[in-house]
Amino acid sequence: MRTKPTARVLLSTAAWKTILLDAYGRREIEACGALLGRQDEMGNWHVEEARPLHNTYTSSVYFEFDPAELLAIDLEQPGRMIGVYHSHPAGPALASHTDRRNMQRVNVEQDIPWVWLIVSGPFTTKVADRTEGEDTISARGVIAYHYYHQTGLQQIEIQRNGNKDSRPLHAH
Secondary structure: OOOOOOOOEOHHHHHHHHHHHHHHOOOOOOEEEEEEEEEEEOOEEEEEEEEEEEEOOOOOOOOOEHHHHHHHHHHHHOOEEEEEEEEOOOOOOOOOHHHHHHHHHHHHHHOOOEEEEEEEEOOOOOOOOOOOOOEEEEEOOEEHHHHHEOOOEEEEEEEOOOEOOOOOOOOO
């Protein structure tokens, strides 16, 4: 699979809802999880499923995956893990210094072509009655990133439900 800065993230509604519900359910700490799907020949990430993972730090400003959980997913569904997500409960969806360092380490040094989604809070409103196309909780936005060898950290366009949105994806 080749990746290039013009690649996009195509995020399924089911994956988006899982990410938002996870962030809402763990709104006091950084929620985190795996993104499952496939990467096409153009370098686009097709996120079909999100799977919440344990934040071993239970911190509102830092997350770390349980390595055993990551390994279990990779063994259960080889080749389907195409990225990860985490939330910033009280901050913007911008990559922190630690996020940037981890993205560079994984994408460039370890040559793992993951996409990284960061969802910003606060996660305060759970919508009981929703209609087609509405999200299940309110959040300020989500930004996707990838750290490329030649161009460094790049924000990646997100497309959900067939709607192109190059700005951060916002919940309604």
